[in-house]
Amino acid sequence: MTDAFVPQTGADEGARAELTELPEVAVTGLTAGSQPFPAEHARPGAELPVGDEHGMGGEVKGQFRIVAGRFFRQRLAVTGLVVFALLGVAAVVTGHVWHYTYSQITGQYAIGPTGQHPFGTDDIGHDLFAQVMRGVEKDIQVALMVALIAMAIGTTVGALAGFYRYLDNILMRFVDLVLSVPILAVLVVLGHLVSKQAGNWFWVAIIIGGLAWTYVARLVRADSLSLRERDFVEAARALGATNRRIILRHMLPNAIGPIIVNGTITVATSIILESTLSYLGLGIQPPEVSLGTLIAAGQDTATTQWWLFVFPAIFLVTLILSIFLVGDGLREALDPKKTRVRA
Amino acid sequence: MLAYVLRRFAYSIVVLFLATVLVFVLVAESGNPLAILLSNPRVSHRTILEREKLLHLNLPLWDRYWIWFSHAVRGDFGLTISNHAVGPELWQHFAITLRMIIPATIIAILAGVGMGVYAALRNGRVGDRASMTANFLFLSIPTFVIGVVLKEFVAIPINQHVNRTIFYTSGEQSPSLTGNVVQRLPDYVAHTALPVITLVLITYSSWAIYQRSATLDAIDSDYVRLARAKGLHPRRVLTRHVVRNALIPVTTVIALDFAAVLGGAIITENVFNWQGMGTWFIFGVGQLDINVVLAYLLVTAVAIIAFNLLADVLYGLLDPRIRYD
């Protein structure tokens, strides 16, 4: 729908993108009600264009320092970052040093938390602490993989589409295709196919990433549409720069802010999607665990064997929340207009 | 505007057509829905052949698609693998889903807009922080976690405490419910409360965050500063200028978010055992029931495309700076 909006004031692509970005960013969210971040972050990250090679290093460094400074001034965002880092490190370390592995059948089964089993054990004798930590690890692994896929494809396609109009049409039709059905429904169909693949966390990541990139591509496209008309791009073109050089050296560096913010949010939303799929039995398959499979297994005994539901649920929510907080912090830090808001 | 809407509509038809081809191939290639009968020696080969014929499974893929397509354009969605007409089943499940998503969407809009404006007005103060914290929390809780928590840790204890069923945790209504709509309403409400609360909680938060940000932008805008400078009453500035302008982007966001609401309904129905479209769809996927899967995707896609168009139109109507060509 987006290419239909043409503001009366000025037909240039830049202004056009400004106006159209609203509906576009609105669909950043991949799951129900999870498109939290309004349009701001789709604007070219900083008002300062990143220059040509001479002086670029210094300016980027300077800009990075400004952004980092803004980010670390936000208490919630820093908390989110710390919590996320702790969870990630704990998950990896636990796998190596904890006295049970996630797949080990221990002597005790169906017991509540004890010193030996701080989170209790499940019906067949898995140590739940080892399992929750494995679940955190798998969730992060899937989410990072999804973000990687989505960012790589989305940025490439988005940048090209924003720059070459004929690609734009093809891209936008494909994006329309993906956006015209609930993404969860598409994942259910695909999940049914990949749920029997061995080592299927990888496949789960592929199918989520295979859809998520379209959201990234839309954003990057909007940015490049706007950037393409900016003075410094015009200048580069006038100096005889090739398209490739313009995209790589001038446009992408300037779009990097929104891409980073969006990547962060993609990490959080893909955890929600993965855990939802796993909860439905269409994502990660046993004996591998994810927080979604643990919650699915524990939900029915939520009142009698509360630990089987409560621990995985708390870790899942904490994990997602920490990433959202980091994302929001990054958005604030990258948006100079928003410095007045202390979130 | 009409030309624009028509062109969008034409685009959408093409998109829909491609979507059905893709899904058809995907589901058809993933297996034979009657395969399980083959392993049952008591079912004769003749029976299996007959059922395959009925579902056109004996034909090449593209012939099957053509049969489906030529019937679907006439509103006939074919048979389920248990030989029921898909159409009536579809509308029955759709009606049940609507009973959940209509009230949920209305409440979520009110909650989202209300909390967003409130937070913006209390910008940076305790009220703002509290509501933003709640928003982020609900944003981070997956649907199924909210559903299970409401069911197991809220509804059942309350029911046990008062020793009577206030919240039903399963199904969309009691069996053999009789009477007219007014008489049935209390039962509907008792069944619908938990799913609606779940859907509201997962939906409203992002709208509230969005509304807050849009309101802040409006407060900060030149025209509001001008209005204030003119000495307009603060309440008038708020209602006439701030909220009105801040509602423009949110309207489109909400319309566009319809896909997400439908997605959320899949899980909510699953947790609360509602026999809505989502449950029907998931069951259909499991059975490789291609006509069920396609009917679901077609109906949701049409709804989403309609809402996207609505978003475009609303955007244009609300913001006079926009014109369509």
Added chain:
Amino acid sequence: MGKGELVRLMNLTKWAVGLASAGLVMAACSSSGSGGSSTGSSQSVKSGGSITYALDENLAGFNINTSAAAEFVLQEVLDQVWPTVFNADQNGTPFLNTELVSSVTQTSTNPQTLVYKINPKAKWSDGQPIDAFDFWYNGMIQSGASSITDIDGKAPDVASSAGYNQIKSVTGSDPANGAACKSDSVTGITGSISCGNGDTVTVTFSAPYADYKALFSPMVPAHEAAKVGWNTGFTDWHTVLSGSWYEISNYVENQYVVLKKNPSYWGTPGKLDTITFQIFNGDQQAVPAMQNGEVQVIQPLELDLATVQQANQLTGVTRKLIGGFQYQHIDFNQSDPYLAMTPVRQALAYGTDRKQIVARTIGEYDPSIVPLGSRMYVPGQTGYVNNGSAFETVDVAKAKSLLQSAGMTMGSDGYFQPSSGPQKGQDLTFTLKSTSGNTLRANIEQLLQAQWKAIGVKLEIQNETASTLFGTDLPKGQFQITLFAWVATPFVSANEAIFCSYTNSSLCGENWNHYANPQVDKLLTNGAAATSSQSETNDYNQADKLLWQDMATLPLFQEPVFTVWSNKYGNIVPNPTNFGIPWNANLWGLKAS
């Protein structure tokens, strides 16, 4: 568990139970043909009132005798609606429904000839009599003969032709009140029955069929089917005439089926005014619904600890766990070069701690369950003997020595390595395929993985959807080891198809394991033709002993059936057969206080 319909679908339970209802009614071949036995009536109840039963799946239609609709849940609904000649009581013993058919007599054994005497008062709820025409139609349409079609010319969808395909003729005589004989026919079925309105039915078989009590259970109304058709005529409940205590008064798909007393029932009427089957999306909803007072009887198909625990918190109810007819087992595909070696299969069996598997799965809520010692019978069933006591206790040392004797050497990583074959010099690794989304099986798999690691065997898990597993992988032999459930029945002869030599592909279609032992074949054939129950049991137990020796398959445990009902009601008697708990629902009622 609670993960929606998809999960339920992927469970063999439904399929296997549906299969049982497709014709294998509980009936012991040895018992005599007539005489109504226990019908579960003991408490005095008053007339009137209603009850709601939790049905854990949607109905696919109403013609239980078609493969499209043959489901356990539908059988439960139809128990009280369509006429059934033989019912099965809580012990699985068949008994004649004497209000429908006063006697069934075998008048000749060569050719086998049965004479059914229909109650002259028996009629369908539209007033048409239940007569020889109904027997004729039901016998013909299910015969599987290629000349027979449905009224629209299409082949009839028949869930099971077993028995019907051996019927030579069905004739009628003795019309009620001395009326004249009248011939009946149906489009698509060649020929006619000359005395369709007769109340005496004579069925002659072309070959003896010992399990004849499974036939005509239930019967489809012939005169209605002649109008609406067999395949699709009964997808709408309005055509489902009653020929029994209750009739369908309302059905909303995915929501409920309401039965009300059949006003034209000719015998002792049912006690309750209405019986509602509320349809649930899986079993996890049943207990909370009972807690909320939405249902009064539940019998979850897929049982787990959570369900039993939640049910234990209910007050004012009776809970009962009884042994069921379904059992889980592990199968070894002998077309695999390593699994072809008996010592390897035996080693895996010795390395399987079945007691631990039981203790950590269903033993958590049913401590009475022990490792299953037979493939032919389940504990509680006449004829059950524990033939597998040698494998009851895990024996790691023995397992290891057996693997060594099969030419494996222990590697430095703790896994055995074959000295020949495709895995030569590598860790001995097997892949187990089962159905995805089944918590019980996923748990068994993980326990096995740990247990077999202790004997130096690596186990990989690769679960499939039920349709892939049962539709492709097993029939095509594309597996090494599999885990699923069979439903045992007193029709022990059904086991022949599973255990007789795979080389006989037409008879032994379910022997997916490439197992072959002529001695077993002989014993199974003898058992099927046995004249006394003693020698029948003896033959089958001998066969089972050989199967244990050869370690053809490893039975794990019998699954329990769990029923909970409100104490306000009397005469509710759990029934482990495919009739389910509503088998005697005509006697259910509110207790007279």
